Amino acid sequence: MSGWVSRLMIYDLEEGQAMPVLETGLEIAAPNWVPDGTALIVNGDGSLFWVELDDPELLEIDTGLCVNVNNDHGLSPDGDTLYFTDHSYGGAARIWRMALGVDEADPVEVTAKQPSWFHGISPDGRMICYTAVREGLFGIYTAKADGSGETCIIEGAHRYDGPDFSPCGEWIWFNSDRLGESELWRVRADGSGLERMTEDAMVNWFPHPGPDGQVVYLAYPEGTIGHPSGFQVELRLWTGKDRSVESLVQLTGGQGTMNVPSWSPDGKAFAYVEYAG
Template identity: 45%
Template sequence: MRSAVEIFTLSTGRSHIVHETDRLIEAPNFTRDGQALLLNGEGLLFSLPVEGGALTQIDTGFARALNNDHGLSPDGTLLAISDKTEFGKSAIYTLPVTGGTPTLVTETLPSYWHGWSPDGARLAYCGIRDDVFDIYTIDVSGGAETRLTFGEGRNDGPDYSPDGRWIYFNSSRSGRMQIWRVPAQGGAAERITDSPYGDWFPHPSPDGRHLLVLSYDGDVFDHPRDHTVRLRLMDPDGGQARELFTLFGGQGTMNVPNWSPDGSAFAYVRYEPA
């Protein structure tokens, strides 16, 4: 077994396995009806019923070099994907949730999707410009991008708060990677975590009660695969942080929004050495 897709339920404090495979699959999102998960693997995108079963490939047209940065629009009708087939660098596209031909959103590259605004109007992403990693937003139909961070260390992993007020992200501006948030309309960033860990991929719960974070040991650089990591839950302002469990994972475990629609559970991928 290489990859195990699991769902953790807050009320029970327990996880159950949805799917196991010897393939490398990554980054689960819940569909808006809560009945399926979307995951990527081998450059493609798949659907998986939450009760288990087989992976079903989603038609992504020419885009066949997807990374693990993908997700659904708030109304569940569109997918955002990040793919390098067309340009050799990651570009963000949208396409119907049922599959089809991707429509380019970002003309400046590379760009890696991470979040969708609650009103469905804008996308948040990490853009690398002249080797500088920053947080940007853009209209879902494309156009000019809006820059929210300005090279204060490496900035990555943005995700919107459910009220649309904040964009949470991880940043190395304080030295070790920690969680910050910035007003979605622009402004000063506010620090959320001050931990001994390397904190990545903050995901606010849909009900606004929690923030889920993946934490590496403090001496781990970047967000590599195949490390012992911990998933931590905290208040939206970083208070009452607690460790839920540890696992072998990292890159691919929960790079993108992974909460169930009602905020009662979240999905993730656990790995075993190849």
């Protein structure tokens, strides 16, 4: 989206409105909230950036030889470890992790197989969940935090993407077009109990369960193919009460707006990125 402006935003659920944090000509994407609530992490132009909320500016995070980071990244619950997806080596997506706040801490590759795209980590920090392609099939996978013990939770001939753990760690939410248009689903972390969670005309992506059980997600117009950028989209809230859904924000965005977990630690707000031409 050359020539566009990126706006890093925070939506306050109690106030029912969004507030700008930072505006930049760099195409940034996919904010994560750090556990103490003082900063956000975003990516842009192959790098990761730290943004302090009380003095917002893009402070680049040194990721060593990983110089082609995309918008699939996140933090361990204690905030000590940063997970991210990078395309620097042979073009295939690989998941890495690195210690934060440690001088000369080099990233360590997590997944033994590629392509793999990081999306979330369990509340106890012991498991990661991610999207991967194995033998030509998309699937949702889990592994231990060090990448060992890769386990396929669900896979098939259709698209499976955007996995994220529920606050209790029992469920993994994701989006899939297994029955037509992309809808939100959840499955237990052991692969049982598959359940469809939305059924409407919108094309729904990237569900993120919040601390109180609500789920914020990205909704494209009917008929949208994939998850493109620069579209008129909505951020919606699945409330858990009779599976009702509320439209919170209409914006220009899509890919990059909310790919990864972005709830504030107290569950009162979430972060996202919108774009303006």
